[in-house]
Structure formats: C-alpha cells, structure tokens
Amino acid sequence: MKIIKKTHAVRLAFLLSGFFAATLPLQAQPLPQDVRDRIGDLLTETARTTIRSGRITIDSVAADKKTLELYAGDNCAYIPFREDNVRRIYDGIRELLPAGFKRKEIVLFSDGKRIEELIPAPLRSKADRSRKRFVTKSPEPLVTRADRPYRPTAGLDGRHIALWQSHGYYFEPKLNRWEWQRARIFEIVEDLYTQSYVLPYLVPMLENAGAYVLMPRERDVQTEEAIADNDPAIAGASRYEERNGTKPWTTGEEPGFAYKQSSYKDAENPFRDGTFRQAVTVGHPDDVSTARWTPDIPKGGRYAVYVSYKTLPNSTDDAVYTVRHKGGTTRFRVNQTMGGGTWIYLGHFDFDAGCSESGCVTLSNLSHKIGRIVTADAVKIGGGQGNIARIMPAEQRNPEIDYAYETSGYPRFTEGARYWLQWAGFPDSVYSATRHTNDYRDDYLCRGLWVNYLIGGTKNAPDREGLHIPVDLSLAFHSDAGTTMNDSIIGTLGIYYTHKDDGLYPNGASRDLSRDLTDLVQSQIVSDIQALYEPEWSRRGMWDKAYFEAHVPEVPAMLLELLSHQNFADMRYGLDPRFRFTVSRAIYKGILRFLAFQYKQDCVVQPLPVDHFRIAFAGRDSVELNWQPVADPLEPTAQAGRYVLYTRIGDGGFDNGVPVAENRIKLYQQPGKIYSYKVTALNRGGESFPSEILSACRVPDEKGTVLVINGFDRISAPYSFVCDSLAGFYDEIDHGVPDGQDISFIGSQYEFRRPAPYADDDAAGFGASRADYEKEVIAGNTFDYPALHGRSIVSAGYSFVSCSNESVIDDEVNLGDYRAVDLILGKQRETVLARGACPPEFRAFPPELQLALADYCNGGGNLLVSGAYVGSDLWESDTTGASKEFAANTLKFKLRTGRAAVRGSVRSVASPYKTLKGDYDYNHELNGDCYVVESPDAIEPAADGAFTVFRYTENNLSAGVAYKGAYKVCTLGFPFETVLTDERRDSLMRGILEFFEQP
Known part of the structure; x- marks a missing residue:
C-alpha cells in the first residue's frame, strides 16, 4: 500500500x-x-x-x-x-x-x-436526486450456481465485487531473495493475516448473499494442484475428452491456455501457449456435444475448482458446467461473454485422490440461446505452489555471481497479487507496471490496475481494454494502522479518494460514493466491535487521500486498515476467530447497505448460524432433526425464514442441500451407514454459515444406542498475558483453537520485552515471531467430531445419535434414553477475550450440564468424558466449590495438575477394569489434520471404585480415571478424537464400551 x-x-x-x-x-x-x-x-x-x-x-x-x-x-x-x-x-x-x-x-x-x-446517501432522510448512482447492467452474472436452493432477492444477487487481502510473499532483488512485505510479529505477518478474515469469512458471506467475488490472489489454501486441458499437460494422468453431437467441437483461431512448463518468467503467459475448443450451441439434448476434464488429483481433500474459456463476439451467456465431486454433482451457469482468458472460480468441493469420473468437470453446448458459441479450455483444481520464477534485473547483478531464476517455494495463496495475475493470464501491463524491475511496487500497483482491467469494455469503461466484468465496488483489506507502547487500541482507519477527474467516475457517478462506502463499512465495523467485544475500540477517521488502491479503481473503492497488526492490544482481539467473524460480517453488512441503496432494493441481512441442533431416532430406519434459529441482537432483519439441510453419507461429501420450511425434519436412513448433517438458515438476504455437524447411524443387531454430545464449540486466540515490561502470546500454554483451520499462523512469538525496538522486518522487536509454520495450514475445530466418535462406536457394534451441548443444557434431550453418553470436550475451557470486556465463553461444564450429567449418572448411566481441560477448567472456573464437588461426586476424579504432558503418549496400567488397555498416541504437534493438544490435564481417582487406567508415558501422571459403582464413568484427560489412527481409536472406544457393559 x-x-x-x-x-x-x-x-x-x-x-x-x-x-x-x-x-x-x-x-x-x-x-x-x-x-x-x-x-x-x-x-x-x-x-x-x-x-x-x-x-x-x-x-x-x-x-x-x-x-x-x-x-x-x-x-x-x-x-x-x-x-x-x-x-x-x-x-x-x-x-x-x-x-x-x-x-x-x-x-x-x-x-x-x-x-x-x-x-452517506443511504443514511439521509431525503435522497439527493442530483447524485447519480453507480450501477452496472448485466443480464446474467459471470457465474451462477444453477442448483442453489434459494435466491437472495434482498441481498447481493447478481453483484460483482473485487476484493483483496493486502500484500503477499514477493521477490526482493536487492537481497536476491523471496520475502514477506511486512514483519513477522505477534505470530502473523500481514501478508497472511488479512487472509484470515477475507478467505474463511468475508468472501463466503458475500457469496451467501448472492455476490460473485473476484480476487487478484489465489483463494485456495490447498497446496496441491491438478490441471486438465485440451492441450497436453506437462505431467500427471489428467485427461481431456470430447463427445460430439450435431455441432462438433473445433479448434479456435486465437491462443488459449496450455500448461507447458513448470515455471514462468518475466512476461511469459500460460494463456498464450495453447489452444481452446469451441462449439455452436444447440437447443435439444440429443444434439449435445460435451467436453470433460478429469484432473489427476494428488490426494483426497478439499479443492477450489476453476475453469477457463475464451470470450468471442458471439459467446453464450449460459454455458453450463457440471462439477462431479464426493457429494454428488453441482451445476454452474457461466456467462462467457465476459471473463475469457483467465481462471474463473466456481466453488470448493471435496474430491478423492486419483483420476476418475467421480472427480471431473463437464461442459455442454446445450443452451437456451441457440446458435451462439461455447468455448472450452482448461480446468484447474486446487491452489498449488507458486510457479512464477524471478531473477535480479540484469543491471543490478554482480558479474561474479551466477544468478538463477527462482520460484518462491511457497504455496501460491501466500504470494502477492503480481504472481497470481501472471499465472491467471493478465497482461504484464497490469501485473508489472515497472516492467519486471520492482516486484514490491508491482504488487501494490497491480491491484487497482486489475480492477480496471476487469471492467474494461463494460458500460462504465467502454473504451478500456479488459474482461467486460461489471464490477460494483472494490475493497482492499489491510491491517497496518500504527503502534502504541501501552495497552491502548489503535483501531480502524478507512481511506478513499474523491479528487480525481472532476470528482466523477467515467459513467458520471460521483466519486463521493467511495466516501459513502468507506463510512458505511467503517462505521459498521466499529459499532459492532464496540457492541460485542470492546466498548473502547477506536476509530481513526476517514482519509480522502490518493493511496493507489483507493485512487486508481474506476469503481467505488475503499482501502480498509482494520487495526494495527504491530500493536499488541489490537492483536489480542485480532487473533481471535470470533472477532474475525464479527468484523467480516460488519464489512459484508456495510457493502450490502451501500449496494442496496445503489440498486434501490430492500436490504436484508443474512441470518446467524442455528444452534440447539439435535438428532434422535424416530424408528428403525429414520431420524428426526431439530434446531433453533439464533436472533441477531444487532440486526432486526437477520431473521431466519427457512433453512437448508445438507447431508453427507459415510465418507462422502455434502450434497447441494435441500430447502426446509420448519426447524425440524424427519429423514430416512439406511441402516449401517453413518449420516451426517449440517443446517443453514435462510432469509431474503441470503444464507447463514452452517451449524456444527451432527451424525447418526442405526446398526443392525445393535448392542444399544450411544448419545454423542458435542460439547466442544470453542474457538479462540492463543493464550496471552500482560505484566509490566513483558507481554505477548504464549501458545506453549494454549495455542487457542482455530475455526476450522488457521491460514495465518507463522510461528510462536519469541520476543516478549515491550521495549525491544524494531530494527527492520527481520528484527521486528517486541512481538517478533518465528517462521517455522508459515507454509502450513493449521487444523482447528472442525465441529465434525460426532462422526469421528461415531465411527468407533459403530465399529464396536452400537448405534449412535448426536446433539449439541446447548440442547442438553436447555433440557431438550433426555439422557436417560441412552445406554451410554459420550461427551466430547476437546479443548473446551472458559476463555476470556483480550482484556475481558465481554463475558467469558466456552466453559467445559456449565452448571446446567453438570446437573444433567449428575442426574443421568445417578440413574445408572454410563458416561464417557474426554478433553484436554476436563479437570483444570472445573477448578479454574469454580468460585463456590460446586464444580469440584461435581468432579469428585459424579465424575469421581480430582485434578492433579494442568499441563501434565507434552509428548502425546499414554499407556494403560493395572486396574480392575481389564478392557481399558493399550497404548495410545494423541496429536501433540501443530499440523493440518487435527488440532493440537499442547499439554493436557492429569486427573486422579477421588472415590472408592475409581482407578487410574491410563498414565502419560513421560512422567506416569494419571491420564484417565474409570469408576464402577451404581453407574460407570470413564474420564480421559486427553481428547478421544486426537488419538492417532482409526484402529487405535476403535480399540479405545471398544474397550470403554465393553467396560460399560460389565456387570
């Protein structure tokens, strides 16, 4: 910037x-x-x-x-x-x-x-009729999901938004190395940090409201990549196949994409190296010609799907692509009159490894508009690794050194916009204004130039070369807003620019619209943060200044400096996923209000995710699902009107969803298969984020039914502390819990001295952090653990259903109906956000849950509890002694110590309960597959009939306690779902359930 x-x-x-x-x-x-x-x-x-x-x-x-x-x-x-x-x-x-x-x-x-x-015009009681609104005219959006079960008529349906997340990894010729554009500080670097808002939260919110979001950086954090093309690929078994109908495929006259080399230098453009195919559209299915791309997917996982094509004078605006994935098939209509010659994003899907029809993309020439042209070029699956090679400019080289072109060696999503835009086929006049001599300047210059290239040829820029995409606005997301040496907050800054071309855009609309956008977004951010988290959150003002990303785009544009990533007080909030969700929702709401006014339409905010989710058997082959909508105290319009239910069978992917009118539904289940469900709420503004994922399975000849309670809903920042001249994030105590995954963590903080001075980006002073994880995606809370527990329960011969902890707390579930209860607590613990201006959340055993579990056990139940803080959270949150009594009297254990072990290994020891045996390793290191257990609790027996059954191998502290008396309970000081390998989890669960069956 x-x-x-x-x-x-x-x-x-x-x-x-x-x-x-x-x-x-x-x-x-x-x-x-x-x-x-x-x-x-x-x-x-x-x-x-x-x-x-x-x-x-x-x-x-x-x-x-x-x-x-x-x-x-x-x-x-x-x-x-x-x-x-x-x-x-x-x-x-x-x-x-x-x-x-x-x-x-x-x-x-x-x-x-x-x-x-x-x-701002939307906030005036009388509209200024002299001010022209900024609207675009496009009968069909660039991409439409054809089988989406709703249409957000009071959201962002049909809108196109250009959005980017600050900087990225880049090549610095002065040092002849690739490096970050900002310092490594407080466990992040800005080049990655802003992505932790934009990719998991802001983009999906805008998409759920109906918008199509365009980005100048890679949006997929998947480090693998597979490409299928009509021209031969350089490696792999990916296939391209055609079937010809009455209008066969032919080769186009202009160049298209070809993946002919492993890296690209200077102005090399992969979209100029190959060919594309074309066919005339037809109106009858019997006449159809199809193209099919089958990528050779390196490993199973979640991947973004991109397509490319050529825009021609008579291109069709309803080319239908079908993506076949683990959850079924999903169809998209793509308007090929715009966006040709680059990667066009369709969506994220789950795929199995390999090259098969279960993971492919097809395109047909069937259309409602006969006689137009549909074009087919390449399909890209996944984000992959950076493949743009750079070298020091010739005039800067030392003649005694043998320089070579080098790629970054980093995942493509970490790199700056300059490199993605080259890989995506944009002219080098867009991505390299310095003519390949200064990548740092190219990166901040190219983002605004990219916006203008997107809109080139539209009615708002008819004389400009470009992709004809009618962009409505642009937003640059940054986090560089200053520092303080104390614990005061820097806060939020908005930047726009109006003093250009007589204050008018090319279409005659006032550039004051950029101020309107900036005011609406900034005001919403500050208001929502103050209401929910920090009443003292600061607003730094609005600058009408010629910053390139605010000055150059020929659409209403805002540059957001959310907070200061160099300021500890800001980052105590900024590392928390709850804060990131709220900020992103505020930005989405500001954009929604701005565009609703431009298009003179109603403004309805999409709902919050539902809760109180629960599943119960409703017969031998059916289940009933119930949930509750969640009111948004900040948004009266964000009320759920309908819902969408998504289903996954076994190890497949989720389907496209079906609309549901009420907050309950009865469904058929085939016995022996594990079904998983998630629910979203709908209104005219769009779709909420999904609920947690619950699962159920009816086993033929079942030994009984187990209720799995998902009590692990914590997401949080790492542990932080403040004391005199020291402060920082100390994740050796608690790394926190990412929401799904963390794409911004680079390594632990190592400089905690407040007076430690900043020297340069490599010696950042206070807050300086390591770099050993900056290529990694770190796993967090997937909210999908009932299925994992359930697989082990099913392998032991039991049926299971699942529910949320809220449904138990609010007495919506009768625990006494179940042979056994499995309470998932993961890393649940009472958590304070930053300085504690809002109430703590995520207590492992709230009083209502303690009461429900005590009643169940006293009624002769069988209870399994597992979690990293099952003891320490009871002790630390206990102000009356009641929680310690619950632990001793119901769970039959007492806390020996927190932070009991670090090596992630337990072994069984001699006890009367001989089915509880075996050696087990659990995840104790940061990785991309399972959240980390840094240092769990040691718990000891606290009653007759209670025995230690597992010990940590490194110190023989008690890691698990089992009790048999009027009821049975097994408590593990480490989370069950973190046990490594399916086989060991199955063995552990089988032993626990057999223990419950002993007389």
Missing part, C-alpha cells in the same frame, strides 16, 4: 481552485479568533465522541450579508456525519457566534465539501 506523491505546486493549485470556486461570491470578513477557536473546540469535542482525532481548526472564514462560510481543516471530514450530529454542530456554532453573525446562514466546509454532503 503506497500513497501517490503529488508536487506541492499541483496540490496547492488544486486546493486554491476549489477554495476560490466555493468562495467567489463572498468577501472575507473578520470573525474574532477566540470565536474561531471555540468553534474548533466544538468540532474537536464532537469528533472525539466517535473518532481518534487531533484538534480541528477553522482555517478560514468568508461571509456576505446572508451567509457565513467556515472552512475547517481536512481532519473535520474524518467525522462520520449524520443528520443529527450535523444539526447539533450547526446549532452549537450559532450559539457561539457574535450577534452580528447569528442570523446568517451557516455553511461548514471540510475537504472541499459541505459537511451535510458528507452524510
């Missing part, structure tokens, strides 16, 4: 021209300096109620018989103006004026505009 530097003369001429134009009819008149100072005090006081601002001054005054014009400093424009505070400002100014000025009309200017003109 760089600011465009203007000469002082140009800047002065610009300001003077605006000033004299505004004041021509008026004469300068003296207003006493003390009055001007008091008006400045009023404005400063007003500003500081909403923003962190310096003093505001009245720089000049002009008046005639009827009007008094006051010109405040530009920082007055940082205020989020609304009709009520504008009215109060004018009333307050009038009270301060001498008698001779009180009857004049008062007009207050800042940044060349009346302050009432700085009120």
Whole structure:
C-alpha cells in the first residue's frame, strides 16, 4: 500500500481552485479568533465522541450579508456525519457566534465539501436526486450456481465485487531473495493475516448473499494442484475428452491456455501457449456435444475448482458446467461473454485422490440461446505452489555471481497479487507496471490496475481494454494502522479518494460514493466491535487521500486498515476467530447497505448460524432433526425464514442441500451407514454459515444406542498475558483453537520485552515471531467430531445419535434414553477475550450440564468424558466449590495438575477394569489434520471404585480415571478424537464400551 506523491505546486493549485470556486461570491470578513477557536473546540469535542482525532481548526472564514462560510481543516471530514450530529454542530456554532453573525446562514466546509454532503446517501432522510448512482447492467452474472436452493432477492444477487487481502510473499532483488512485505510479529505477518478474515469469512458471506467475488490472489489454501486441458499437460494422468453431437467441437483461431512448463518468467503467459475448443450451441439434448476434464488429483481433500474459456463476439451467456465431486454433482451457469482468458472460480468441493469420473468437470453446448458459441479450455483444481520464477534485473547483478531464476517455494495463496495475475493470464501491463524491475511496487500497483482491467469494455469503461466484468465496488483489506507502547487500541482507519477527474467516475457517478462506502463499512465495523467485544475500540477517521488502491479503481473503492497488526492490544482481539467473524460480517453488512441503496432494493441481512441442533431416532430406519434459529441482537432483519439441510453419507461429501420450511425434519436412513448433517438458515438476504455437524447411524443387531454430545464449540486466540515490561502470546500454554483451520499462523512469538525496538522486518522487536509454520495450514475445530466418535462406536457394534451441548443444557434431550453418553470436550475451557470486556465463553461444564450429567449418572448411566481441560477448567472456573464437588461426586476424579504432558503418549496400567488397555498416541504437534493438544490435564481417582487406567508415558501422571459403582464413568484427560489412527481409536472406544457393559 503506497500513497501517490503529488508536487506541492499541483496540490496547492488544486486546493486554491476549489477554495476560490466555493468562495467567489463572498468577501472575507473578520470573525474574532477566540470565536474561531471555540468553534474548533466544538468540532474537536464532537469528533472525539466517535473518532481518534487531533484538534480541528477553522482555517478560514468568508461571509456576505446572508451567509457565513467556515472552512475547517481536512481532519473535520474524518467525522462520520449524520443528520443529527450535523444539526447539533450547526446549532452549537450559532450559539457561539457574535450577534452580528447569528442570523446568517451557516455553511461548514471540510475537504472541499459541505459537511451535510458528507452524510452517506443511504443514511439521509431525503435522497439527493442530483447524485447519480453507480450501477452496472448485466443480464446474467459471470457465474451462477444453477442448483442453489434459494435466491437472495434482498441481498447481493447478481453483484460483482473485487476484493483483496493486502500484500503477499514477493521477490526482493536487492537481497536476491523471496520475502514477506511486512514483519513477522505477534505470530502473523500481514501478508497472511488479512487472509484470515477475507478467505474463511468475508468472501463466503458475500457469496451467501448472492455476490460473485473476484480476487487478484489465489483463494485456495490447498497446496496441491491438478490441471486438465485440451492441450497436453506437462505431467500427471489428467485427461481431456470430447463427445460430439450435431455441432462438433473445433479448434479456435486465437491462443488459449496450455500448461507447458513448470515455471514462468518475466512476461511469459500460460494463456498464450495453447489452444481452446469451441462449439455452436444447440437447443435439444440429443444434439449435445460435451467436453470433460478429469484432473489427476494428488490426494483426497478439499479443492477450489476453476475453469477457463475464451470470450468471442458471439459467446453464450449460459454455458453450463457440471462439477462431479464426493457429494454428488453441482451445476454452474457461466456467462462467457465476459471473463475469457483467465481462471474463473466456481466453488470448493471435496474430491478423492486419483483420476476418475467421480472427480471431473463437464461442459455442454446445450443452451437456451441457440446458435451462439461455447468455448472450452482448461480446468484447474486446487491452489498449488507458486510457479512464477524471478531473477535480479540484469543491471543490478554482480558479474561474479551466477544468478538463477527462482520460484518462491511457497504455496501460491501466500504470494502477492503480481504472481497470481501472471499465472491467471493478465497482461504484464497490469501485473508489472515497472516492467519486471520492482516486484514490491508491482504488487501494490497491480491491484487497482486489475480492477480496471476487469471492467474494461463494460458500460462504465467502454473504451478500456479488459474482461467486460461489471464490477460494483472494490475493497482492499489491510491491517497496518500504527503502534502504541501501552495497552491502548489503535483501531480502524478507512481511506478513499474523491479528487480525481472532476470528482466523477467515467459513467458520471460521483466519486463521493467511495466516501459513502468507506463510512458505511467503517462505521459498521466499529459499532459492532464496540457492541460485542470492546466498548473502547477506536476509530481513526476517514482519509480522502490518493493511496493507489483507493485512487486508481474506476469503481467505488475503499482501502480498509482494520487495526494495527504491530500493536499488541489490537492483536489480542485480532487473533481471535470470533472477532474475525464479527468484523467480516460488519464489512459484508456495510457493502450490502451501500449496494442496496445503489440498486434501490430492500436490504436484508443474512441470518446467524442455528444452534440447539439435535438428532434422535424416530424408528428403525429414520431420524428426526431439530434446531433453533439464533436472533441477531444487532440486526432486526437477520431473521431466519427457512433453512437448508445438507447431508453427507459415510465418507462422502455434502450434497447441494435441500430447502426446509420448519426447524425440524424427519429423514430416512439406511441402516449401517453413518449420516451426517449440517443446517443453514435462510432469509431474503441470503444464507447463514452452517451449524456444527451432527451424525447418526442405526446398526443392525445393535448392542444399544450411544448419545454423542458435542460439547466442544470453542474457538479462540492463543493464550496471552500482560505484566509490566513483558507481554505477548504464549501458545506453549494454549495455542487457542482455530475455526476450522488457521491460514495465518507463522510461528510462536519469541520476543516478549515491550521495549525491544524494531530494527527492520527481520528484527521486528517486541512481538517478533518465528517462521517455522508459515507454509502450513493449521487444523482447528472442525465441529465434525460426532462422526469421528461415531465411527468407533459403530465399529464396536452400537448405534449412535448426536446433539449439541446447548440442547442438553436447555433440557431438550433426555439422557436417560441412552445406554451410554459420550461427551466430547476437546479443548473446551472458559476463555476470556483480550482484556475481558465481554463475558467469558466456552466453559467445559456449565452448571446446567453438570446437573444433567449428575442426574443421568445417578440413574445408572454410563458416561464417557474426554478433553484436554476436563479437570483444570472445573477448578479454574469454580468460585463456590460446586464444580469440584461435581468432579469428585459424579465424575469421581480430582485434578492433579494442568499441563501434565507434552509428548502425546499414554499407556494403560493395572486396574480392575481389564478392557481399558493399550497404548495410545494423541496429536501433540501443530499440523493440518487435527488440532493440537499442547499439554493436557492429569486427573486422579477421588472415590472408592475409581482407578487410574491410563498414565502419560513421560512422567506416569494419571491420564484417565474409570469408576464402577451404581453407574460407570470413564474420564480421559486427553481428547478421544486426537488419538492417532482409526484402529487405535476403535480399540479405545471398544474397550470403554465393553467396560460399560460389565456387570
């Protein structure tokens, strides 16, 4: 992110021209300096109620018989103006004026505009009819999911949004190395950190509201990649096949994609190396020609699917692609009149390894519009590794050194936009404005140039070369907003630019729309953070400045500096997934409100995820699912009207979902198969994020039914501390719990001394962090553990159903109906966010759950509990002694110590309970498959009939306790789901269930 530097003369001429134009009819008149100072005090006081601002001054005054014009400093424009505070400002100014000025009309200017003109148009009681709105005209969006079970008519349906996440890994010729553009600090680097908002949260929210999101960086964190193309690939067994109907496939005349080399240099363009295929569209299925791409997928997993094609003068706008994946088939309509010659994203899907029909993409020439052209080029699966090779420019080389082209060696999603855009076929005039001499500048310059290339050829940029994609707005997401040495928050900054081309976009719309967008998004972020997490969250203001990413795009544009990744107080919030979700939702809501006004449509916010999810058997071959909608205290419109149910069978993937009118449904299940479900909420604004995943299976000749309770819903930042001159994140105690996965963690913090100075990006001072994980994706809470537990339960001959912990806490489930209960606690523990301004969450055993489990056990039940903090959370959250009594009287254990082990290995020991045997390893290291257990609890027997059954191998501390009396309970100090290998988990579960069956 760089600011465009203007000469002082140009800047002065610009300001003077605006000033004299505004004041021509008026004469300068003296207003006493003390009055001007008091008006400045009023404005400063007003500003500081909403923003962190310096003093505001009245720089000049002009008046005639009827009007008094006051010109405040530009920082007055940082205020989020609304009709009520504008009215109060004018009333307050009038009270301060001498008698001779009180009857004049008062007009207050800042940044060349009346302050009432700085009120966002959507928030005015009367619309400004003179201001043209920024709208695009496209009958068909670039991509439409044809089998989506809803349409968000009051969301972002049909909108196109350009979005990017700050910087990326780049080649620095001065050092002849690849490096980050920002420092490694507080366990992140900005180049990756902003992705932890954009990719898992913001993009899906915008997509769930109906938008198509375009990105200049790789959006798939999958490090594997497979490509299938009509031209031969350089490696692998990927296939391209055709079937010809009445209108056969032929080779196009222009160049297309070909993957002919392992890396690309300088201006080499893979979309100029090959050919593409084309066919005339037909209207009858019997006449259809099809193309099929079958990539050779390196390993099973989740992959993004991209397609490429050629845009021709008579291209069809409804090319139908079908993706076959583990969950079935998903169809997309792609408007090939735009976006040709680059990678076009369709969606993320689960695939098995290999090259088979169960993982392929097909395209047909069947269309509603006969006689047009459909084109077929390549399909890309996954993000892959960086393949753009760089070398020091010739004029900078030492003749005694033998330089070579080098790729980054990093996953492509970590790299800067400059490299993705080359791989994606954009002209080098877009991605390398410096003509391949300065990758750092190229990276921040290319993002705005990319936006303008996207819109080239549309009605908003008819004379510009480009892809004809009608982009509605752009947003640059950054986190570089300053530092403090104390524990104060830097907060949020918004940047836009209006002083260009007479303040108008090429289509005649006002560039003030960028301020509207910035105000709406920034205000929403600050308001939501203050309401939910931190009342003292700061707002730094809105800068009308010529930063390249705000200045260059010819669409309404905002550059967001969310917080300071260099500031510890900010990052105590910024590393928490809950905070990231809330911020992303706020940005989505600001964009929604901005675009709803542009298109004169209703504005409805998509719902929050449902909870109180539960499954119960409703017969030998059926289950009943129930859930509850969640009200959003910040958004009255975010109410669920309907739902979508997604189903997974066995180890397959989830299907495309079916709409459900009510918050319950009865479903058939084939005995012997594990079915898994997740639910989303719907309204006219779009679709919520999914619920946790629950599972169930009816086993023929079952030994009984086990209820699996998912009590592990924690997501959190790493452990942090503050003490005098030391502070930081100490993840050796608790790495926290990523939401699904963490794509921004680079390594542990090692510099905790606050006074440690910043020297450069390689010696970052306070907060400096290691780099041993910056190529890795770290696993977190998948919310999918009932299925994993259930597979082991089924292997032992038992049926199972599952439910959320909330449904047990609120007495919606009768535990007494089940032979055994398996409580998943994972890394559940009471967690405080940052300084603790909001109440703690994620207590492992809330009082209501303690009561329900005690009643179940006293009724003769069989209870399995496993988790890393089953003892320490009871002890640390206990203010009355009741929790310790619950542990001793019901679970029959007492805490020996927290942080009992680090090596991840337990062994069984002699006890009366001989089925509880074996040696087990659990995950104790960060990896991409299972969340880490850093150092779990040691628990010891606390009653007659209770015995230690497992010990940590490194120190013989007690790792598990079993009790047999009026009921049976087995408590493990390590989470069951982290035990390595299916076979060992099955063995452990079988032994526990056999223990429960002993008389």
